[in-house]
Amino acid sequence: MRSVKHFSPAEIACVNKTFVHAETLLRRHYGLSHGEWKSHRYDVKTLAHLEEHEVNEQAFAHLCKYGFGKNQSAADADEFCFYRVCLQDDRILNAVERAHSFIKLHPLMLYIATHELVHIIRFNRGESQFNAPWEEKTKEEDTVHAITRSILQPVAHQGLNLVLDCFSDQYHIGDICN
Numbered sequence: 001m002r003s004v005k006h007f008s009p010a011e012i013a014c015v016n017k018t019f020v021h022a023e024t025l026l027r028r029h030y031g032l033s034h035g036e037w038k039s040h041r042y043d044v045k046t047l048a049h050l051e052e053h054e055v056n057e058q059a060f061a062h063l064c065k066y067g068f069g070k071n072q073s074a075a076d077a078d079e080f081c082f083y084r085v086c087l088q089d090d091r092i093l094n095a096v097e098r099a100h101s102f103i104k105l106h107p108l109m110l111y112i113a114t115h116e117l118v119h120i121i122r123f124n125r126g127e128s129q130f131n132a133p134w135e136e137k138t139k140e141e142d143t144v145h146a147i148t149r150s151i152l153q154p155v156a157h158q159g160l161n162l163v164l165d166c167f168s169d170q171y172h173i174g175d176i177c178n
Contacts, residue, residue: 005090006048014106015087015113019044022113029151030121040120041082047089054086060095061087061112063119065130083123085116103166107159111167115148 007015027037045054056062064084092112096105119140122128128140145167152160 004047005093007046007087007089007093011089011093011105012046015044015046015109018106018109019085019113019117021110022117025114025151025155026117026121040117040124042085042117042120043082044085044087046087050086054084056086056088057091059088060092060108061085061116063116063130065123083120085113087112103162104159107157107163110160111148111152111163114151115144118144118147118151 023037026032027034047055054062054064062085064086065081066084067081092105092108096103096108119128122140122144123130128143129136132140149164149167152164156164
């Protein structure tokens, strides 16, 4: 049975701070102005506010894509869409707890935020397809992990290096973080 934990107000503040930090890092990495960044529409929801279909027991976070507007064709819906980053608080908090203070929430959340935002940019640019077949999604995850590492490497510190090690090829994510 799934142990359900939710972020505290202080942890939610940490989440919000890390998404702002990740946005800054991605804008710098991709050379985007503040206005260009705003075209990448997304929101972030924590477990307490997710719909049933947004809960994922295998991930720290995942993306859902939503179109909006009335009576739009499928092509139009792609132009007017937004992504929801669905954070799985309990899985994230359990990973931090199991890491026995080696992995801290802020660096783990910075990795997660950066990773999910890289996906959003790649989907919006057409570099990857949201509804790609499973084999392509697996390759996309490898690509996004590599991009995320390259974005975070310049700001890495001891805590973030531990998180980066968790997502490296030398460790299986389940060994340390998951």
